[in-house]
Amino acid sequence: MPNRTYDLIIYGATGFVGRILCHYLAEHLSSTPHIKWALAGRSQNKLECLQKELETQTAPPPILVADSSDSDALQGLCRSTRAIVSTVGPYAVFGELLVAACAETGTDYCDITGEAYWIKRMIDRYQASAEQSGARLVNCCGFDSIPSDLGVLFLQTHAHERFKSYLSSVSLRVSSVRGGASGGTIASVIEAIKAAKSDPDLRRQMLDPYQLCPQTNLYKVPQLSLKGAGYDSVFNAWMAPFVMEAINTRVVLRSSVIGDLNYGQDFTYDEAVLTGHGLRGRLAAIGMSLGIGAMLISFYFNPLRSVLNRWVLPSPGEGPSPEAQLRGNFDLRLYGTNEMGAWLGARVNGDRDPGYGSTAKMLAQSALCLLETPHQTTSGGFWTPATAMGDALIDRLQRHAGITFDIEESPQNIGK
Numbered sequence: 001m002p003n004r005t006y007d008l009i010i011y012g013a014t015g016f017v018g019r020i021l022c023h024y025l026a027e028h029l030s031s032t033p034h035i036k037w038a039l040a041g042r043s044q045n046k047l048e049c050l051q052k053e054l055e056t057q058t059a060p061p062p063i064l065v066a067d068s069s070d071s072d073a074l075q076g077l078c079r080s081t082r083a084i085v086s087t088v089g090p091y092a093v094f095g096e097l098l099v100a101a102c103a104e105t106g107t108d109y110c111d112i113t114g115e116a117y118w119i120k121r122m123i124d125r126y127q128a129s130a131e132q133s134g135a136r137l138v139n140c141c142g143f144d145s146i147p148s149d150l151g152v153l154f155l156q157t158h159a160h161e162r163f164k165s166y167l168s169s170v171s172l173r174v175s176s177v178r179g180g181a182s183g184g185t186i187a188s189v190i191e192a193i194k195a196a197k198s199d200p201d202l203r204r205q206m207l208d209p210y211q212l213c214p215q216t217n218l219y220k221v222p223q224l225s226l227k228g229a230g231y232d233s234v235f236n237a238w239m240a241p242f243v244m245e246a247i248n249t250r251v252v253l254r255s256s257v258i259g260d261l262n263y264g265q266d267f268t269y270d271e272a273v274l275t276g277h278g279l280r281g282r283l284a285a286i287g288m289s290l291g292i293g294a295m296l297i298s299f300y301f302n303p304l305r306s307v308l309n310r311w312v313l314p315s316p317g318e319g320p321s322p323e324a325q326l327r328g329n330f331d332l333r334l335y336g337t338n339e340m341g342a343w344l345g346a347r348v349n350g351d352r353d354p355g356y357g358s359t360a361k362m363l364a365q366s367a368l369c370l371l372e373t374p375h376q377t378t379s380g381g382f383w384t385p386a387t388a389m390g391d392a393l394i395d396r397l398q399r400h401a402g403i404t405f406d407i408e409e410s411p412q413n414i415g416k
């Protein structure tokens with residue numbers, strides 16, 4: 001890519017995640033000044049304030065202004081950089097023109113969307129032009145779905161080394177998670193519910209676990225999806241549905257059929273939250289399942305949604321406090337068996353609030369990793385984190401993002 005002024009542009013730099021990301025990058029890149037990066041967004045004023053904040057840590061990155069509805073301005077951003085990261089969401093509302101511009105100009109792209117229906121729409125519309133221009137587009141580079149996608153890759157790689165075959169079924173269990181939600185995340189969930197409500201075809205499509213797999217994918221074994229309280233016999237504990245399951249399972253299934261990975265035609269993958277042992281665990285699982293149902297219902301009906309939005313939920317730009325982000329963490333357990341019944345487990349741990357402090361680090365490292373990934377290894381098109389960057393990203397996350405990946409020979413106590 002000759003004549004590109006920047007290596008990386010952060011689009012949405014002044015949003016809740018965008019700001020955390022920029023502070024992290026300013027510190028992280030202070031030892032690698034050859035990487036030229038810039039801050040972009042819709043508001044010159046907000047960008048200037050952020051630029052001032054960053055001045056204390058490093059030579060401040062330049063600022064670039066572009067509204068998400070201004071196709072020419074977005075094309076200009078894309079033509080000036082090798083890669084662009086976007087935190088401008090809900091992506092189904094603000095994301096399409098940037099993806100189109102990246103696909104057309106051959107600019108690499110990473111985001112943190114969890115909106116599977118929007119990703120599918122983007123693949124259908126822009127896969128061909130991205131293949132032609134060489135743009136690598138990688139969605140879901142945050143808590144959804146990096147720990148799941150790379151956790152499965154890590155476990156499967158070790159299983160293959162050990163057993164000479166992949167595990168035919170893998171389960172992820174959230175052992176503990178400590179974090180909050182931002183206004184941007186809530187807005188994206190509400191947007192997805194509104195889209196499903198008004199379009200029955202889309203509703204059907206959203207229920208398909210193979211939603212993000214190519215149409216030509218013939219591997220369609222039924223996938224498990226927990227809808228209420230259940231029991232996990234490996235951990236001898238109760239479990240409840242995990243809210244991120246809807247996006248994570250689709251990303252993992254896409255990883256298993258595109259690119260060089262192929263976990264097998266009978267591969268199944270599911271996710272749930274462990275709630276503990278005995279009666280207490282069971283009651284917690286029932287309570288959590290009811291809570292998720294109540295949340296979805298309240299987002300579905302407009303008067304209730306408006307009341308919550310106005311009085312209870314954070315607004316766009318707001319989210320967990322810096323102290324809460326520091327106190328946050330996550331502990332995920334994965335396990336699976338192969339066709340011969342051999343068992344292997346893995347553990348993925350992260351520091352910081354998973355959706356914000358940790359997501360910002362995952363997104364930054366994804367973009368830096370993509371910049372280092374040769375086009376001969378990953379060609380143009382839509383990729384998942386595991387298929388675009390795989391082991392190189394696992395390595396980066398362990399070295400620079402406070403995330404650890406470990407193999408477990410047997411299920412460890414979940415301590416609940």
Ligand SMILES: NC(=O)c1ccc[n+]([C@@H]2O[C@H](COP(=O)([O-])OP(=O)(O)OC[C@H]3O[C@@H](n4cnc5c(N)ncnc54)[C@H](OP(=O)(O)O)[C@@H]3O)[C@@H](O)[C@H]2O)c1
Nearest residue numbers: 014015016017042068089142143144182184185188316317
């Ligand atoms: N995958 C994950 O784990 C994960 C975690 C957290 C968040 N997310 C997703 O990330 C997205 C951002 O979350 P957030 O909490 O950072 O949201 P936010 O604080 O509301 O930030 C949204 C950003 O979009 C910008 N924006 C809005 N309209 C725009 C327009 N017309 N043109 C250009 N920019 C525009 C805003 O600009 P201003 O600053 O000028 O208002 C802001 O920078 C959401 O979709 C959320 O669901 C994903």
